[in-house]
Amino acid sequence: MSRISARIAAIAPSATLAVDAKAKALKAAGRPVIGFGAGEPDFPTPDYVVDAAVAAAQDPRFHRYSPTTGQPALRAAIVEKMQRDSGLSIEENQILVTNGGKQAVYNAFQTLLDPGDEVIVPAPFWTTYPEAIRLTGGVPVDVFAGPEQGYKVTVEQLEAARTDRTKILLFVSPSNPTGAVYTPEETAAIGAWALAHDLWVVTDEIYEHLTYDNAVFTSIATATPELEKVVILNGVAKTYAMTGWRVGWMIAPADVIKAASNLQSHSTGNVSNVAQMAAAAAVAGPLDAVEQMKVAFDRRRKAMVAGLNEVPGFHCPTPEGAFYAYVDVRDALNRDYQGFTPTTSAELADFILERAEVAVVPGEAFGPSGFLRLSYALGDEDLAEGVRRIRELLS
Structure with a gap:
């Protein structure tokens, strides 16, 4: 054995x-x-974020267990941030704070996938995505887009990869590893395709504030407002130079968040309270x-x-x-x-x-x-x- x-x-x-x-x-x-x-x-990490962490470390309230779903102050800040940055109205019960973006990725796939379910993964992809999918018994289906098409997949490519086992489309813009950014029109077209085929979309938006020239970030949830089956992954690591603080989150329908929170309660529980309060200051603060x-x-x-x-x-x-x-x-x-x-x-x-x-x-x-x-x-x-x-x- x-x-x-x-x-x-x-x-x-x-x-x-x-x-x-x-x-x-x-x-x-x-x-x-x-x-x-x-x-x-x-x-x-910006000084005002560090100051918030110091204050939290000195406050006995943050020396204890806290809700698995996250500190109320951070969840409230995320609600405001989504309205500010993406024009999306969400409720706090749609948010789960995670130990970095990787746990958000892991939780999302563990919560949505059964063995044999397929996930369309545009390639080049971040190395963690297919491994997180395989850990569920799911099957990553790569769809490659080379430099000739700006490292961006087309609806035609996605449709060619879709089968009766397809449950999720993974959508990442701006992209790690390529730096590709889908236009609002491209994003809307892909969202409409996913909606038409009743697919979940798991979208990683952790690089949303890092765009250049005339490129603009567009959340697929904003581009396709009718898309209810969407999970948004994000965190403070890249935007606020907080890679070591380990604070991410997932946003999804309340029933999905409830299930993912149950999973997290048996794996890690709450994220460090001190790091969460630092993240709350970052998310609520200026850019x-x-x-x-x-x-x-x-x-x-x-x-x-x-x-x-x-x-x-x-x-x-x-x-x-x-x-x-x-x-x-x-x-x-x-x-x-x-x-x-x-x-x-x-x-x-x-x-x-x-x-x-x-x-x-x-x-x-x-x-x-x-x-x-x-x-x-x-x-x-x-x-x-x-x-x-x-x-x-x-x-």
Whole structure:
């Protein structure tokens, strides 16, 4: 009898965290590694958010268990935030506060899926989505959209993937890993298609405030108001530079939230009260700090795209959202580099890490081989130096 269950043994580790961990281990060993792996803003959490956490830590009310569904102050702030940012009117009983966005993803799929149910997953996708689906016994069905179509799937592609087992469409805009942002019209068309086929839509909106140029975020729940079967996932990690605080949430019909809350009550219970009060201050507060971060992200975005497009065999579309560049490196494969010929993007990423001491995430983590994801949520000097090293290694 196996020591590890087949269900857990089948899970692929998080490729992004694995790359980040390897880069940090090499840095700890004294190597000057530059990490483009983790999607983590390099800015500190805003002061007013930290102050709220300090105040909460000093208040004995927050030293005790609290409702699994979340602190009333945070849930009320999320209600106001949804009206402010998306024009959506929701009730507090439609909100479950989770331990980061990942638990919201996990809870959503565990609550909605039975074994054999299919989820259409546009690719490239964030590495956690298919694993969370498989943990339920569900089946992820990849639909790939390459750079030729802006990394955005079409209704025709979705319809071709739909079967009588399809229960959920996963919709992510702005996208991790590609930075693609669906237009309001594209979003509405996909929402209308899901509605017509009575599908659930699970939409991850964690990058909603990180868009550039003329791109605008549009919630699929706003674009298709008739869509009742929708679960919205979000959190404070990316917008407010709070990755380590571990506060996310899911918004869904009240019966779904009740079921998901029951699940969470048997897994983790309430999220840290101190972190929740910090998140409440962030969500209810101004977006000034976010706008300042966006100025830096935009500058880095342009510098990274320009630099990567100078690397032979690299083709880097300009991302419109989030803080990632998703580079098409298919023309850089099967070339001789100092006696080494990579045939996959995974081999190329390993070569870049070992020879240039730059950590990037290969496309195999997000779908087909032939691509690399680089986060530009790091300092300007490190970004320039990392891109320079890649260019020199592969030129």
